[in-house]
Amino acid sequence: MPASEGGCWVWTGARTNNGYGAVRHRGKVEYVHRIMAAAHGMNIDGRTVDHLCFTTNCVRPSHLLVCSREENTRRQRSNAWRSVVAELMDEINGVRGQA
Template identity: 40%
Template sequence: MTAWARFAAKVSKVPHPNGCHMWIGSLTSTGYGKFRDENGRLVMAHRWIWEYARGPIPDGMVIDHFAGRCRRRDCVRLSHLAVVTPGENNRRGWAIRRFRQAQQLRPASPLRRP
């Protein structure tokens, strides 16, 4: 079986509400998909699909689960991934964490159900 066929077998066929392609294979302890490539090396699924479809990730760059769509570590949809600097990846991560904290701290509206 080809690496692509093994990879595709580990992606959910069930539509996700925000359009993510969810990894249903093994996960790391931090929630990233993991996959054995054609050489038997353990690689992160989102990095593998990027390199398979778009080529090598430039030195000093990382793949970010953002691209304006999601922050799910188990998403492998190319349009939800972006090549960014580590600093930009950290800034985006902090921004979304601050937003989520603000949402949790905001008082409940009388028009919203708790």
């Protein structure tokens, strides 16, 4: 999973129709970003794993945030949230302050 622009770790394997990375895991199809979140200590039980980078096939743990489904939906609809997250992602990826 080589880093692409924006620092995402882009899943290049199988994807769902919605663009999420997917694998057969423990006998069922699961989203790769959820597996990565759990593997990095995030408690995903009964929760949604949101992509801060808005890239559905990104599996980079620092780009993932566990939240409720309601919170995830609210964020998707919020232009203000997208603006704040864009600044946060620039900081995470070391873009801020570079000219």
